Amino acid sequence: MKPLRLIALGGLIAASPFAFAASPGIHLGVFGQSPEGATIRQFTLTNAAGATAVIISYGATVADLRVPDRTGKMGPVLNPVVAAAAGSQISFANSAAVIGRVANRIGKGKFTLDGREVQVTTNAGPNHIHGGRRGFARVNWNGSPLASRLGPAVRLTYTSADGEEGYPGKLEVAVTYTLTDSNTLRLDYTATTDKPTPINLTNHAYFNLSGGGDVIEHQITIHGGRYTLYDAALIPTGEIAPVAGTALDFTRPMRLGARWDKLPANRRYDHNFIIERPAGDTSLVRAASVRDPNSGRVMEVWTTEPGVQLYTSPLAAQPIADKFGFYCFETQHFPDSVNHPHFPSTILRPGQTFRSTTEYRFSTSK
Numbered sequence: 001m002k003p004l005r006l007i008a009l010g011g012l013i014a015a016s017p018f019a020f021a022a023s024p025g026i027h028l029g030v031f032g033q034s035p036e037g038a039t040i041r042q043f044t045l046t047n048a049a050g051a052t053a054v055i056i057s058y059g060a061t062v063a064d065l066r067v068p069d070r071t072g073k074m075g076p077v078l079n080p081v082v083a084a085a086a087g088s089q090i091s092f093a094n095s096a097a098v099i100g101r102v103a104n105r106i107g108k109g110k111f112t113l114d115g116r117e118v119q120v121t122t123n124a125g126p127n128h129i130h131g132g133r134r135g136f137a138r139v140n141w142n143g144s145p146l147a148s149r150l151g152p153a154v155r156l157t158y159t160s161a162d163g164e165e166g167y168p169g170k171l172e173v174a175v176t177y178t179l180t181d182s183n184t185l186r187l188d189y190t191a192t193t194d195k196p197t198p199i200n201l202t203n204h205a206y207f208n209l210s211g212g213g214d215v216i217e218h219q220i221t222i223h224g225g226r227y228t229l230y231d232a233a234l235i236p237t238g239e240i241a242p243v244a245g246t247a248l249d250f251t252r253p254m255r256l257g258a259r260w261d262k263l264p265a266n267r268r269y270d271h272n273f274i275i276e277r278p279a280g281d282t283s284l285v286r287a288a289s290v291r292d293p294n295s296g297r298v299m300e301v302w303t304t305e306p307g308v309q310l311y312t313s314p315l316a317a318q319p320i321a322d323k324f325g326f327y328c329f330e331t332q333h334f335p336d337s338v339n340h341p342h343f344p345s346t347i348l349r350p351g352q353t354f355r356s357t358t359e360y361r362f363s364t365s366k
Contacts (some may be wrong), residue, residue: 059097070296169195218258
């Protein structure tokens with residue numbers, strides 16, 4: 001085991017490099033301290049194949065994830081939680097953290113619930129995004145190992161107070177991460193509330209199956225032939241359109257950078273796709289997949305959610321030297337659902353239990 005060195009992380013003191021277990025199971029440790037001085041716990045999950053997932057309590061974050069390439073060599077597949085310049089910020093906002101109480105955007109930060117107008121935090125200009133200024137990604141969750149027949153697991157819980165970020169109701173939320181022996185990272189979310197409130201949880205992992213470099217050659221498939229249109233502020237208009245004939249058509253495997261010149265001026269994808277499934281169906285279905293021709297790694301995204309947001313690094317005609325490229329597959333209900341009655345509802349009421357599952361299934365190809 002390599003000795004640990006301390007680095008600053010967004011106001012946190014973190015241990016790096018990660019210590020990986022040599023045998024299957026759950027290894028507990030201390031990652032560091034939160035800005036408020038709370039202890040950030042670390043849970044290293046190791047499966048029978050030797051794959052590892054490092055989960056930390058701050059933000060219920062996947063701090064590192066390593067799976068085999070086509071040669072069997074283990075390597076990272078997402079942007080790890082590392083220090084930024086001067087140790088003042090996390091290098092990528094929301095890196096692999098749980099996002100809530102409502103992921104994505106709410107126009108003007110307003111919605112009407114049971115006849116009453118609710119105003120939540122506006123933290124993206126006049127709009128609300130990813131739960132507000134603090135959100136679930138910047139709080140320290142409680143965590144404990146969990147016995148699971150699927151593989152090593154950890155359950156993290158957080159209580160969101162009534163009025164937090166403007167949301168009504170006390171929300172009890174939990175996420176369980178399980179690393180199966182078939183190299184699947186499974187996320188199971190649950191939540192209950194004492195007042196009606198919207199909820200839309202996701203994980204904001206920045207994936208790169210090569211472990212670094214550009215991603216324009218990675219082959220993407222999205223099992224959704226429609227998407228939600230949005231305005232200049234990325235707030236849905238309520239319209240739904242087909243992807244056919246647009247830069248968003250990934251219904252067949254396509255290089256991520258194949259249509260870079262048809263993207264908006266920022267040259268990145270940031271779009272919500274509607275997953276193909278029968279009306280009312282909430283079973284686990286395949287939403288997207290990606291293949292990295294360099295490493296041979298393949299990732300399939302399966303979810304019970306109705307939508308998936310593809311968010312990428314800026315794309316170009318040619319790879320950019322030393323660039324860390326990425327793609328997020330944020331499984332979710334549609335953005336701004338609270339203001340569009342024809343979108344799947346995000347409202348959770350007392351006596352109900354919110355449930356959502358997403359799986360990232362890893363394999364290899366030649």
